[in-house]
Amino acid sequence: MSTIDKALELLDLFTEARAVLRLSEAARLTGRDKASLLRYFAALERRGFVERDSESRGWRLGPALVRLAALRETTWPVQSAARGILMALADETGETAHLSHFAARQLINLAIVESDAHPTRVRLGLSEALPLHATASGIAVLSSLPEAARRATLGAKRGGLARYTATTLTDPGEVLAQAARAQVQGYAVVRGTFEADVTGVAAPVFGRGGEVCGAIAVAAPSARAGTAEVARIGQAVMSAAVRVSHQFGAPIPPLRRDG
Amino acid sequence: MSTIDKALELLDLFTEARAVLRLSEAARLTGRDKASLLRYFAALERRGFVERDSESRGWRLGPALVRLAALRETTWPVQSAARGILMALADETGETAHLSHFAARQLINLAIVESDAHPTRVRLGLSEALPLHATASGIAVLSSLPEAARRATLGAKRGGLARYTATTLTDPGEVLAQAARAQVQGYAVVRGTFEADVTGVAAPVFGRGGEVCGAIAVAAPSARAGTAEVARIGQAVMSAAVRVSHQFGAPIPPLRRDG
DNA sequence: GCTCTCGTTTCAGATAATGAACCCAGGTTT
């Protein structure tokens, strides 16, 4: 593994629950020597990717990330471009709509729009990568990957896939079957596999070269997501996915069959 | 220079004018060999920091930056915490208020609030690092650094400091003199040195350990920024800076003298 | 006072990085 990979992997250790990372803790989490980690942190700090917290002597994410993220949005305005489509989708379904990007075997939320249609709504954040096997967006992306890529993406996990709720599928075979069903149907549906009592419905989004590059999804409290409602949302996310794909410069989208 | 430093320096090459970076161009800009640069880009791409543009075969900033920036704001909510103070400052002065963070010898905008008080206003972005010598925020930061650190921060530039407008100071001695005046006055003032016809007024912001960690500033069209108005804004940014510093956990702020 | 944990430094040996040279492809010029 390259030195650059080792250094950047440190940034993936930060989570909402782990806002500050200390040296010895990073050593335990990564299995690397403290001397090496200190050099990685020093380089990241020189470039503003992390900054030292004087009180805890640990590091937290730094300001260069804020600047570069703003620059990315300025020069590749996915969030603002998709916002109109997401608002329309949120209005139409009365639920939370979001767009995720698939890269580096990760699914990352890019934009989220909540609906005011109900007093309760699903809250989503931009901060955490989404698991492919446990989310509707992930299943939607898997459904549009070639078979070999699906296996490669899931199959590397030792000890089964991560469990998030009691209903999370942890067997790769079951997830692949679910992806196959989504491929036929044109959209993916998951119920409480990532967050309890939340149903997700998602369709894949395609890029300029026709490759799947993300997904557009609606998340609703399961109490509001009966079979008829899910079918209705499914149609809406497929339509929205076509529009987002066109915005990304996708050619004629792959043919879809109604569920 | 470490390999990590070399790789991360590539990310600093991206600007609003240079949204996509191609291999040979990066080689020209950095003086490094294409083989090395290709390895750096590959590592950055694996981790989602850049993504390949299929049409131009260059790279652009990637989605991991969006996720990590969102995570930083979630766990270190500077933007939202400062927004109240910035809104009050924008309302009080009728101009654009912004907060910048000083790290890794760079000044990076963290939060910006514009005022609706006038039909014209100064537009600012989050995307670009600000030059220390040509902005009010930069001069404010310099004014609170020890003398040796001021020289070290400015003096490394060969061939003089960068010129942005006809009135930009490019001689380090002149910039240091300006910083000394700002130290006495408690706030910095620049007129058209970074953007033509824009006057900036800024005060330094301090962190938990008492160290200068940024600045809070107001930017106004110079036509609205006469001497009396600038003095009034100066008092307002000093007050706001004290409040932001307290929010950052700063101890008793350094004593200020009225200008 | 002793023990434990954390962060930091050192440096001989190891490994990943380096970049000159070469190749291929596409476009432009002669």
Place this chain on the structure above:
DNA sequence: AAACCTGGGTTCATTATCTGAAACGAGAGC
């Protein structure tokens, strides 16, 4: 049609950077 130019990509002998075990100092807890 041939030559030239530019850009992207690969190779591998050489070298610069990386590695991490060991040691140390500091602070906290018992």
